[in-house]
Amino acid sequence: xxxxxxxxxxxxxxxxxxxxxFVFLPIVFVLYWFVFKNHLKAQNILILxxxxxxxxxxxxxxxxxxxxxxxxxxxxxxxIHATTAxxxxxxxxxxSVIFNVGLLGCFKYxxxxxxxxxxxxxxxxxxxxxxxxxxxxxPIGISFYTFQxxxxxxxxxxxxxxxTTDFLSFAAFVSFFPQLVAGPIERASNLMSQILNKRTFHxxxxxSGLQLILWGLFKKIVIADSIGPIVDDIFTNYATHATSTLxxxxxxxxxxxxxDFSGYSDIAIGTSKLFGIELMSNFKFPNFSRNIAEYWxxxxxxxxxxFRHYIYIPLGGSRGSKLKSIxxxxxxxxVSGFWHGANWTxxxxxxxxxxxxxxxxxxxxxxxxxxxxxxxxxxxxSFTELxxxxxxxxxxxxxxxxxxxxxxxxxxxFINRLCFPFTYEPYYHPMGYxxxxxxxxxxxxxxYEYIIRKNERSPFMFKSKVVRFVMYTIVxxxxxxxxxxxxxxxxxxxxx
Amino acid sequence: MLYAFxxxxxxxxxxxxxxxxxxxxxxxxxxxxxEKWVPNQKGFAVTGIRRQNFSxxxxxxxxxxSYREFSPxxxxxxxxxxxxxxxxxxxxxYANSIGKKIENRxxxxxxxxxxYAGYDLADQLHMINIxxxxxxxxxxxxxxxxFENDLTRGTYTVLQDRMKLETPLYKILRQSKLLVYLQNIGxxxxxxxxxxxxxxxxxxxxxxxxxxSEEALHQQYIQNFESLVSNYGFDKSxxxxxxxxxxxxxxxxxxxxxxxxxxxxxxxxxxASKTSTNLIYDMHWNNHxxxxxxxxxxxxxxxNLEK
Numbered sequence: 001x002x003x004x005x006x007x008x009x010x011x012x013x014x015x016x017x018x019x020x021x022f023v024f025l026p027i028v029f030v031l032y033w034f035v036f037k038n039h040l041k042a043q044n045i046l047i048l049x050x051x052x053x054x055x056x057x058x059x060x061x062x063x064x065x066x067x068x069x070x071x072x073x074x075x076x077x078x079x080i081h082a083t084t085a086x087x088x089x090x091x092x093x094x095x096s097v098i099f100n101v102g103l104l105g106c107f108k109y110x111x112x113x114x115x116x117x118x119x120x121x122x123x124x125x126x127x128x129x130x131x132x133x134x135x136x137x138x139p140i141g142i143s144f145y146t147f148q149x150x151x152x153x154x155x156x157x158x159x160x161x162x163x164t165t166d167f168l169s170f171a172a173f174v175s176f177f178p179q180l181v182a183g184p185i186e187r188a189s190n191l192m193s194q195i196l197n198k199r200t201f202h203x204x205x206x207x208s209g210l211q212l213i214l215w216g217l218f219k220k221i222v223i224a225d226s227i228g229p230i231v232d233d234i235f236t237n238y239a240t241h242a243t244s245t246l247x248x249x250x251x252x253x254x255x256x257x258x259x260d261f262s263g264y265s266d267i268a269i270g271t272s273k274l275f276g277i278e279l280m281s282n283f284k285f286p287n288f289s290r291n292i293a294e295y296w297x298x299x300x301x302x303x304x305x306x307f308r309h310y311i312y313i314p315l316g317g318s319r320g321s322k323l324k325s326i327x328x329x330x331x332x333x334x335v336s337g338f339w340h341g342a343n344w345t346x347x348x349x350x351x352x353x354x355x356x357x358x359x360x361x362x363x364x365x366x367x368x369x370x371x372x373x374x375x376x377x378x379x380x381x382s383f384t385e386l387x388x389x390x391x392x393x394x395x396x397x398x399x400x401x402x403x404x405x406x407x408x409x410x411x412x413x414f415i416n417r418l419c420f421p422f423t424y425e426p427y428y429h430p431m432g433y434x435x436x437x438x439x440x441x442x443x444x445x446x447x448y449e450y451i452i453r454k455n456e457r458s459p460f461m462f463k464s465k466v467v468r469f470v471m472y473t474i475v476x477x478x479x480x481x482x483x484x485x486x487x488x489x490x491x492x493x494x495x496x
Numbered sequence: 497m498l499y500a501f502x503x504x505x506x507x508x509x510x511x512x513x514x515x516x517x518x519x520x521x522x523x524x525x526x527x528x529x530x531e532k533w534v535p536n537q538k539g540f541a542v543t544g545i546r547r548q549n550f551s552x553x554x555x556x557x558x559x560x561x562s563y564r565e566f567s568p569x570x571x572x573x574x575x576x577x578x579x580x581x582x583x584x585x586x587x588x589x590y591a592n593s594i595g596k597k598i599e600n601r602x603x604x605x606x607x608x609x610x611x612y613a614g615y616d617l618a619d620q621l622h623m624i625n626i627x628x629x630x631x632x633x634x635x636x637x638x639x640x641x642x643f644e645n646d647l648t649r650g651t652y653t654v655l656q657d658r659m660k661l662e663t664p665l666y667k668i669l670r671q672s673k674l675l676v677y678l679q680n681i682g683x684x685x686x687x688x689x690x691x692x693x694x695x696x697x698x699x700x701x702x703x704x705x706x707x708x709s710e711e712a713l714h715q716q717y718i719q720n721f722e723s724l725v726s727n728y729g730f731d732k733s734x735x736x737x738x739x740x741x742x743x744x745x746x747x748x749x750x751x752x753x754x755x756x757x758x759x760x761x762x763x764x765x766x767x768a769s770k771t772s773t774n775l776i777y778d779m780h781w782n783n784h785x786x787x788x789x790x791x792x793x794x795x796x797x798x799x800n801l802e803k
Contacts, residue, residue: 473503
């Protein structure tokens with residue numbers, strides 16, 4: 001049985017920032033391009049094996065879940081395609097949804113529901129003793145791969161994709177290791193077609209992939225990992241810190257979670273490029289968003305896209321009345337919050353974003369920044385843009401109090417201390433390091449991201465080789481300066 | 497490839513230019529079997545990433561980090577501080593050491609610091625015994641003692657593991673400051689773990705290691721203490737142990753009291769301090785901690801001098 005009380009995040013796992021991965025990746029790369037170069041089938045089998053090894057190094061027993069999910073959706077895809085009767089097609093789609101959501105429900109949400117049920121009885125004065133709690137660990141990446149396999153069944157159902165009869169390639173699509181555990185959640189219509197077609201070796205694509213890996217590692221090691229201990233300290237001891245420190249903590253958390261997750265996504269996209277596969281962008285400099293709607297077009301894009309295509313649009317999207325549209329927006333944000341974790345904090349986080357989004361929607365400003373970026377044709381942003389960006393950042397950062405807090409009581413406790421009364425005190429790094437280093441680091445990071453804001457796929461887009469070289473060196477130097485072997489290097493989004 | 501080579505070259509330059517990592521003084525074992533630093537070296541010690549703590553060391557003619565040379569006489573009052581890295585004090589400027597702070601408090605007293613990272617009581621007593629002529633001229637000897645670390649053996653031998661650091665391979669590797677930096681920040685820890693994982697794949701772990709009880713271990717350490725004292729001598733009139741009672745079992749403190757071994761307990765002043773006494777990212781004493789230790793020793797010696 002998969003029974004344990006431990007949390008899924010572990011340093012034994014072959015994460016992107018581990019040495020194991022940097023031994024594993026070149027081996028797979030060489031086999032892929034130099035041994036199985038002309039054999040698509042062999043390349044796909046290699047991807048499949050590599051992916052199962054990659055995941056199995058965390059816990060091989062959970063490979064059974066991936067395999068089961070693969071078999072179900074492969075079969076469902078064929079069945080949906082084979083029948084023309086609308087009812088039967090729908091029934092088969094429900095098989096996929098119920099199975100995958102059932103997996104999530106069992107491993108991710110079951111205990112939450114039992115807990116909430118008991119809490120509800122306690123609220124009404126009845127005491128219940130739980131004997132139904134499951135002692136199961138959360139399989140890493142379950143929220144990501146279940147959504148990806150479901151996207152296949154959806155795409156076949158909506159006739160955007162023909163089901164494949166090549167089971168091994170389909171299994172490679174489901175378990176593709178660069179994005180298996182934390183996305184981007186690819187739509188089948190994008191990734192499946194690439195898996196089924198011959199890939200060719202392009203030098204520029206490889207270089208571009210390596211650049212993204214380097215930039216992703218920078219964001220993870222230098223930004224996220226280095227400020228992690230500060231954030232942990234402030235959120236753990238929020239009751240004893242001054243208001244100024246709490247503001248610092250939640251602001252730094254904003255950068256931590258961005259560095260962590262976008263860093264992961266960059267490494268995933270870069271790694272895929274090494275195998276000739278293009279994944280969708282997951283982040284487009286969300287810190288420069290001018291309103292909440294733009295923020296959601298730039299933050300965790302693959303999840304937003306998934307929800308938009310498979311939930312929001314089928315619900316009617318914004319085509320009906322305003323009231324119906326608002327209902328749909330609320331559903332999307334609440335589901336999105338709940339997707340992140342079985343905790344009321346995430347549901348509040350989702351609700352907060354819905355409340356922030358609705359006014360923008362009602363003003364008709366939810367799509368006005370869709371195809372542009374701040375200071376689109378100028379070097380510097382206007383004061384209006386600057387104000388918009390700051391306001392959006394403040395709203396998003398505030399919402400992250402819910403995202404980061406252990407419980408809803410902690411979140412409100414944090415907010416309470418944040419609001420009354422304002423107090424200031426200097427903050428000292430819990431491990432004794434100079435705080436000024438981090439302030440300079442974050443400032444330079446924001447400035448650099450501003451410079452490259454127009455193309456998230458080319459973090460080193462400078463034409464001059466010398467400038468590029470200098471940037472590579474600075475990035476590696478920063479990694480050396482901020483790397484700390486004592487820090488937990490797990491990725492935040494692995495817990496989702 | 498060219499990019500990678502140039503980058504390594506640039507990083508090596510930067511690490512050297514900004515002195516991001518520590519210098520390694522050369523160690524040796526002298527003709528008496530005492531392990532220490534090769535005399536007359538200078539360099540910089542760096543602690544913590546991004547050069548959080550930066551200080552200069554100076555190895556004197558006797559092979560220890562000190563601003564002064566050791567030449568005791570009958571006429572002068574001398575104190576010897578003997579111990580590990582806490583006494584050695586690479587994390588402080590050599591002219592701001594515990595010894596110097598004691599000298600600032602006591603007039604006409606010279607303090608000799610025989611500190612060397614990793615010295616346990618066997619190293620200390622063997623060294624005092626083998627340099628008997630010198631130490632007989634020294635009026636007070638303070639020996640740093642960490643009960644859990646410093647009493648693991650009852651006789652002295654040169655520790656070959658430490659001396660491995662002076663093999664040609666290590667010396668060559670240390671020529672690259674970038675490598676030294678990477679090693680110090682723990683960048684090789686994961687590769688060591690991976691190597692360990694691979695090499696231990698086929699090994700069956702024998703769970704035959706005995707679970708020694710804490711009491712038995714303490715008794716073993718006390719026996720080692722007795723053995724060391726018996727083998728190398730311990731002048732109870734001049735020698736004082738410097739220890740932390742918070743990390744020393746009561747049974748050993750009782751043993752010391754019962755057998756007339758003097759000791760200075762630095763736990764009370766350090767615990768009472770309102771400001772930190774450690775470097776935080778490094779558990780050695782910071783300037784404030786060193787000042788408190790110096791005061792403790794100086795007050796004790798001053799009492800003895802008055803008597």
